[in-house]
Amino acid sequence: MSPRTGTRPGGRSARIQRAVHQATQDLLDEIPRANLTVPLIAERAEVDATTVYRRWGTLAQLLSDVAANRIRETPLPEATGSLRGDLTAWSQQFAEEISSGPGRGYVADVLAGDATGDNAKQCADYAAESIEQILDRFDGQPLPSVDDILEHVIAPLIYRILFAANRPLTGYAEKLVTEFLDGDHTAVA
Incomplete structure (x- = not known):
């Protein structure tokens, strides 16, 4: 399933996406890329890591989604x-x-x-x-x-x-x- 399949344009899903994307962008600006992890992003976005894994699957898939949005x-x-x-x-x-x-x-x-x-x-x-x-x-x-x-x-x-x-x-x-x-x-x- 792609990251956007079955998501609604607003509501909780959109808030989570915005928070995770922003946390990812902020962390990429602050720390070496090699230190970036899904749990670190989830913590910054104030969501559970399982939410990030369930929605994006892997760090690479999350980075792909964030980059496409950028x-x-x-x-x-x-x-x-x-x-x-x-x-x-x-x-x-x-x-x-x-x-x-x-x-x-x-x-x-x-x-x-x-x-x-x-x-x-x-x-x-x-x-x-x-x-x-x-x-x-x-x-x-x-x-x-x-x-x-x-x-x-x-x-x-x-x-x-x-x-x-x-x-x-x-x-x-x-x-x-x-x-x-x-x-x-x-x-x-």
């Missing part, structure tokens, strides 16, 4: 007035967030404790939702699809951030957006 918290940048400007601003912000030390840690946590792929899918959904919100700013105009933007802008960014020897340089996100919107996909294929 990735979701990134707000959209201000509107620039153009699709090119908005996609560039958002993709640059996305690249900076994910390529930072904490951002790479969040991605690693999402993947490490995500046996079902649910948290990774949530992160992909968050990116798609952000792109949809940007596209909604330009309703009535011919627009690219969310999937095409994910494939030609976000996928190369993620690959470069996670697997390439050289992290994306300043301007790389803008270059991807420009090539995508201008129709030159050869550089990112």
Whole structure:
């Protein structure tokens, strides 16, 4: 069962999730990661450790859930007035967030404790939702699809951030957006 299966959006379950997530984030800021344990998190969250184990299963699964939630918290940048400007601003912000030390840690946590792929899918959904919100700013105009933007802008960014020897340089996100919107996909294929 995934951490969110069968939970209600409010009430006790939501309070427990908020408390456990906050305790986890606070402890990650305060102590070495190697010292982090479920009983320590439960104590800080003022819940029983069995509640944490029952809901998340393992420390890795809890960290995956917390990281997925942290990735979701990134707000959209201000509107620039153009699709090119908005996609560039958002993709640059996305690249900076994910390529930072904490951002790479969040991605690693999402993947490490995500046996079902649910948290990774949530992160992909968050990116798609952000792109949809940007596209909604330009309703009535011919627009690219969310999937095409994910494939030609976000996928190369993620690959470069996670697997390439050289992290994306300043301007790389803008270059991807420009090539995508201008129709030159050869550089990112």
